[in-house]
Amino acid sequence: MDEMLALFADETSEILGQLNGQLIDLEQDPENTELINDLFRHAHTLKGMAATLGFKEMAQLTHEMEDLMDKIRSGKDIVSEEKIDILLKCIELLEEMSQDYLNDGGTNVSVDEIVSRIRNDKETPKSNDSKAEETETINSISNIDEEHLRVELHMDKDIQMPSLRAFIFLNKLKEKGFYINSQPSIEECKDEEKFKGKITVQCKGAELAIETLVNNEFIFDTFNISKVLAKPQVNKETSESSVVAQDKNAKKKNDKSKQSVRIQSEKLDTIINLVAELVIEKNKLELLVNTSGSEEFKEPTAKIDRIINQLQGIVMNVRMIPVASTFKLFPKEIRNTSKELGKKVNLTILGEDTELDRGIVEHIKDPLVHIIRNSLDHGLESTAERIAKGKPEEGSMKIIARYEGNQVVIEVSDDGKGIDGNFIAEKAIQKGLITAEQSKTLTMKEKVNLICSPGFSTAETVTKLSGRGVGLDAVKKFIEDLNGTLEIDTKVDEGTTVSLFLPLTLGIIQSMVVKVGNEKFAIPLPDIETLIDKNQAELSISNSKEILIYKEKTYPVVHLCDIVDVPMDKNDEEFAILVKKGSKNYALMVQGIVGQAEIVIKNLGGALKDVKQYSGAAILGDGYVCLILDVAMC
Amino acid sequence: MTKILITDDAAFMRHMVKNILVKEGFEIAGEATNGVEAVSLYQSTKPDVALLDITMPQMDGIEAVKKIKEIDPSAKIIMVSALGHQAKIIEALEAGALDFIVKPFEPARIIEAIKRVQG
DSSP: OHHHHHHHHHHHHHHHHHHHHHHHHHHHSTTOHHHHHHHHHHHHHHHHHHHHTTOHHHHHHHHHHHHHHHHHHTTSSOOOHHHHHHHHHHHHHHHHHHHHHHHHSSOOOOOHHHHHHHHHOOOOOSSOOOOOOOEEEEEEOOOOSOEEEEEEEEEOTTOSSHHHHHHHHHHHHHHTTOEEEEESOTTGGGOGGGOOSEEEEEEOSOHHHHHHHHHHHSOEEEEEEEEEEOOOOEEEEEEOOOOOOOOOSOOOOOTTOOOOOOOOHHHHHHHHHHHHHHHHHHHHHHHHHHHTOOGGGHHHHHHHHHHHHHHHHHHHHHTEEETHHHHTTHHHHHHHHHHHHTOOEEEEEEOTTOEEEHHHHHHSHHHHHHHHHHIIIIISOOHHHHHHHTOOSSEEEEEEEEEETTEEEEEEEEOSOOOOHHHHHHHHHHTTSSOHHHHHHOOHHHHHHGGGSTTOOOOSSOOTTTOSSOOHHHHHHHHHHTTOEEEEEEETTTEEEEEEEEESOSSEEEEEEEEETTEEEEEEGGGEEEEEEGGGSEEEEETTEEEEEETTEEEEEEEHHHHHTOOOOGGGOOEEEEEEETTEEEEEEESEEEEEEEEEEEOOOGGGGGOTTEEEEEEOTTSOEEEEEOGGGO | OOEEEEEOSOHHHHHHHHHHHHHTTOEEEEEESSHHHHHHHHHHHOOSEEEEESSOSSSOHHHHHHHHHHHOTTOOEEEEEETTOHHHHHHHHHHTOOEEEEESOOHHHHHHHHHHHHO
């Protein structure tokens, strides 16, 4: 069942994402029948899934949505801004429910309010489509004076859509030549509402044949067959003379969509781990072949090397997904927020095809939403203010993803008022985050970056939107935890760009491997400011604490040998690594540098799990297992 | 063994139906995600019974019924639909489908429907 639930949650979120985008598109293009059909179909699919798992709230809500889309589709209702609002709200609730179902197996989300909103917001289309009058035809039955069977059937109460079942059953009788007439008639069975669960049929033919047929249906509770003398009967049949035009055009499917297979991410991770181990064993083999193996081993080993490299490339690529799945949520977010703020925004999204590790794509949604809200709330000026400044009335916001080296950069930029570094610095002094003295030594960029300090919030009054208790500091930390970095580029009155630099994959990081005694440790490159020879810097003591002075900057000194508890003579230390992560910025003294390496991170288990100075373990090319230092915790 | 073709655009639904059918000893002829696939799988796998979802991308279930019936007039097709889609189901029945089942499924209902169309 867990598997089903996971599949359900996965597919639901995919569909909701699509619905979101389609609703935004529909607002722009309210008469696009293809979109309306897609929306209907998606609501329908969700309903089926929810009902199957017994998720009543979700089934109810999607049913209402489907109903609404159906009305729009058939021209009984029209797309309005209010409708889009309602439907977007529905999606929000569905997202919440789906999470609840996944986590708790049930939900407290109530659908009553939204359902009544859906039902009350009915508009009649302007076009007065002349509905063809129903015409009545009267069919009379000719067979008189014959002995007939009269079959009284009571439908099982548990049967779903009983009128349709009756319709099928009567048609079967007719096909086999048993049917004469019935109450209700075959046509009347098409009308669900008039159907009462009881059918009386006049038949001709063998009693046994009919009885068998009835028994094979599994839909009747009780039945009674009796012989009657046929009487002429008048049977009213209504026939629909208006045929609803069906959209028969096969829907165009997005050409870009490729065949894909769903796979559990744990399985994928196992494959990645195995490939990583394979790489290591291959390296050992190469070493053996080159040192002690005979010539004939060389060629196959070289081949294995190539194949494994390809395999590694593909496997790492499997985890990559386009950022589009996260980006597609933004138009709605921005629409809602700007509407709430009464600001006009022109949004441009570029580079949705840029691919990142699945784990990263899933995690950057919240930080990006936060940055976007900040930008809308504090960055973009009000319309009046913009007019006064001679800026275009409509603010501009761009969200761009692109590759840069082995990183992906995601930029959120606006043409708003920008961030005034001096103003930020003053606030920081007021809040006691820095002293006035310190402030004087800061560059404008450093002042702006104070905005990311813990405990900083620029909003004069904390607004409902961006002031939700999480500041930019939390966003920054979050990005750093993903081995990424956050940068702010801003110019007063011209705008702000917040850039996230993200690694392509979660699993592999560039790192510096250092040595202490006989032990090796890896330090992620993003955490390293610079590496210097100990002799390039000045070491001294201040307040009985060791410090290192480099380029007129002072760093506290930390000895790696102390942290990892490897006894050695500190005079043998040759290098200082200036590390910076989060609020920590210090000089880490190491004995030697082994080199740079791409390492595959593995989570620590067992005894080392709780040792906070290590973030994981990595296996190096020579098969040596080394621990990865978390410099923020040293 | 009775071979069944499953058609639904939701992987979840296909999975669900498959579980039920396999448990009952049916053989799965194939799984289609839309009408176009259903028609081509019908042709290549020649199932005894085809389950067709009504609302699907590319080609909906009703179109698919028509196409399959063109290929094989004796095709046994069961429509799969949510409650309340009376008109659509009637359309499918008139196009040649023999029966229908309603989502959410009860295993017994699926089996009954298959028995009915084979009976």
